[in-house]
Amino acid sequence: MSLLTVQGLSKRFGGLQAVDDVSFSVEPDEIFGIIGPNGAGKSTIFNLVTANLPRDSGQVILDGVDVTKYKTHQIVLRGMGRTFQDAKLFSSSTVVDNILSAGFCRLGKNFTSIILKSYARPSILDREREKAMELLAFVGLRGYEGQLARNLDHGHQGLLQLGIALATQPKVLMLDEPLRGMNPTEKDGVTDLILKIRETGIAVVIIEHDVRSIMKVCDQISVINYGKKIAEGDPREIRDNPAVIEAYLGAEEVA
Amino acid sequence: MLRRAYAAKLGLVLVLFAFLMVMPTFLENQFYIQLFTTSAIMAIAVMGMDVLFGYVGYCSFGQAGFMGIGAYTVAALTTKVGVPFPLALLAAVLLSGFMSYVISFPAFRLSGIYFAIGTLAFGQLVFVIAYNWTDVTGGVYGIVGINNPFGGLTGYYYFAFLMMFAILLLVRRLIKSPVGEAFVAIRENEKLAESTGVATLKAKRFAFVLSGMIMGLAGAMLVCLWSFASSGSFTVSLSLEVLVIAIIGGVGTLIGPAIAAFVLNFVMQYLATIPALRLIIYGILLMLIVMFLPGGLAGTYLRLVEALKARRKEGEKISVSFDSTGSE
Numbered sequence: 264m265s266l267l268t269v270q271g272l273s274k275r276f277g278g279l280q281a282v283d284d285v286s287f288s289v290e291p292d293e294i295f296g297i298i299g300p301n302g303a304g305k306s307t308i309f310n311l312v313t314a315n316l317p318r319d320s321g322q323v324i325l326d327g328v329d330v331t332k333y334k335t336h337q338i339v340l341r342g343m344g345r346t347f348q349d350a351k352l353f354s355s356s357t358v359v360d361n362i363l364s365a366g367f368c369r370l371g372k373n374f375t376s377i378i379l380k381s382y383a384r385p386s387i388l389d390r391e392r393e394k395a396m397e398l399l400a401f402v403g404l405r406g407y408e409g410q411l412a413r414n415l416d417h418g419h420q421g422l423l424q425l426g427i428a429l430a431t432q433p434k435v436l437m438l439d440e441p442l443r444g445m446n447p448t449e450k451d452g453v454t455d456l457i458l459k460i461r462e463t464g465i466a467v468v469i470i471e472h473d474v475r476s477i478m479k480v481c482d483q484i485s486v487i488n489y490g491k492k493i494a495e496g497d498p499r500e501i502r503d504n505p506a507v508i509e510a511y512l513g514a515e516e517v518a
Numbered sequence: 519m520l521r522r523a524y525a526a527k528l529g530l531v532l533v534l535f536a537f538l539m540v541m542p543t544f545l546e547n548q549f550y551i552q553l554f555t556t557s558a559i560m561a562i563a564v565m566g567m568d569v570l571f572g573y574v575g576y577c578s579f580g581q582a583g584f585m586g587i588g589a590y591t592v593a594a595l596t597t598k599v600g601v602p603f604p605l606a607l608l609a610a611v612l613l614s615g616f617m618s619y620v621i622s623f624p625a626f627r628l629s630g631i632y633f634a635i636g637t638l639a640f641g642q643l644v645f646v647i648a649y650n651w652t653d654v655t656g657g658v659y660g661i662v663g664i665n666n667p668f669g670g671l672t673g674y675y676y677f678a679f680l681m682m683f684a685i686l687l688l689v690r691r692l693i694k695s696p697v698g699e700a701f702v703a704i705r706e707n708e709k710l711a712e713s714t715g716v717a718t719l720k721a722k723r724f725a726f727v728l729s730g731m732i733m734g735l736a737g738a739m740l741v742c743l744w745s746f747a748s749s750g751s752f753t754v755s756l757s758l759e760v761l762v763i764a765i766i767g768g769v770g771t772l773i774g775p776a777i778a779a780f781v782l783n784f785v786m787q788y789l790a791t792i793p794a795l796r797l798i799i800y801g802i803l804l805m806l807i808v809m810f811l812p813g814g815l816a817g818t819y820l821r822l823v824e825a826l827k828a829r830r831k832e833g834e835k836i837s838v839s840f841d842s843t844g845s846e
């Protein structure tokens with residue numbers, strides 16, 4: 264059974280059908296790519312899946328649980344971590360505090376019990392510090408833990424974002440353009456990390472612009488254009504698919 | 519090293535505590551005792567504001583409304599119904615908490631400056647109701663003859679400081695816990711906080727209710743000190759005053775704003791004999807602080823300490839490298 268199933272996702276912004284009946288499913292241990300030209304609706308799909316935006320229609324099933332009606336933080340608790348397109352961090356906190364903040368949701372079943380627990384023992388998260396350091400070593404940020412997040416350079420901010428998402432202990436990790444604005448070395452670093460994340464048994468969904476890098480890491484790719492899914496398959500199939508070429512390069516002149 | 523810093527801090531607090539406890543017996547002038555008591559109550563209000571504004575990052579212009587609710591509850595219950603003071607105080611805190619819970623539903627549909635405007639409307643609403651609901655609030659004349667529950671000013675002085683320290687400790691413990699971290703996460707980046715599993719709406723509502731209850735407590739205590747409740751006391755200008763004191767003290771530090779409440783209350787007593795002058799002086803102070811001491815008094819102090827630490831660390835590094843070359 265698939266780990267994440269998305270059925271018939273739709274969203275309309277005024278006169279624009281941003282996402283139109285998109286369905287896909289992600290297997291465990293899979294790296295799943297979503298590509299498409301600018302403005303195709305890729306990020307909107309993410310925002311709909313994670314309930315950051317209200318859906319017009321569609322169903323989301325995560326690990327056998329129907330999370331369609333869940334709120335964002337509840338979906339996160341069920342095992343869906345995500346990153347945002349422009350590096351979004353708790354910028355005035357230190358790197359290790361960024362990671363620790365993400366442990367908040369695991370403290371208790373609901374908000375009231377979290378308040379009671381943390382009031383009884385304010386240091387409750389500090390036990391996690393060691394785990395947070397391990398995680399920082401995993402994403403390659405060991406040695407930066409005391410720095411303020413806003414002082415990191417762009418590449419490291421991207422890594423920290425991945426770290427924050429991983430700290431929520433996800434089963435599926437949703438990455439919105441993790442390679443955005445990076446130089447080739449940084450890109451290699453992040454793609455290696457994504458492969459390493461998959462090895463730990465976490466499925467990864469990536470939105471990406473940079474088709475070349477995504478072809479290297481993805482097992483399965485969906486192509487979105489004008490909010491519609493126009494193709495799905497492994498990287499080789501996608502590369503040869505005429506509809507995809509058309510979407511990216513424009514239609515051939517009809518004689 | 520750490521332990522010594524802790525002991526020094528503890529010593530400082532104990533000395534301060536002893537000073538505050540002994541002071542009324544030496545102070546002949548009732549005026550100063552009154553001034554200290556008012557400052558302590560203002561400190562409670564400012565801490566209430568800091569919970570919401572300093573940690574969660576939502577700026578409210580209507581918190582004095584909750585002070586008004588607390589004030590009128592305690593005033594009406596003690597004078598008109600004859601409820602004993604402790605019960606009336608509890609009722610005031612609970613009612614202002616309940617009202618802030620109700621207000622939080624529409625208020626948190628807004629954010630940023632719109633939240634500030636929305637809460638401003640609430641503050642005005644409380645004023646208008648207090649002004650017109652003559653049966654309960656006495657309208658323009660207010661409610662007079664609220665008894666000082668401790669008989670004398672000195673008793674009230676101790677009570678105010680006890681409450682201030684209690685609130686400080688209670689809130690500080692919460693702020694230092696993961697809940698405080700979640701608050702800061704919301705302030706830093708609400709969208710990301712939500713995506714790391716923080717129930718942001720609940721957290722915001724919780725902070726708002728907590729803040730409202732603390733404000734209600736402060737309002738109720740003020741009104742018993744003054745022995746009258748008037749609709750003119752809890753207007754938007756009081757909200758702004760509390761907000762400005764918090765900013766000057768350094769939002770998000772809890773203790774900074776509390777100290778600023780004392781300092782400014784004393785300064786104002788001498789500088790601003792005309793009430794209208796108060797806000798003007800606050801305005802000028804606010805501009806100066808924002809321009810020259812960003813982060814307020816406490817924020818600037820913390821920055822200096824950090825800078826000093828960094829410099830000392832650098833010094834250590836140099837001396838170590840010097841030693842190693844010396845031994846070669």
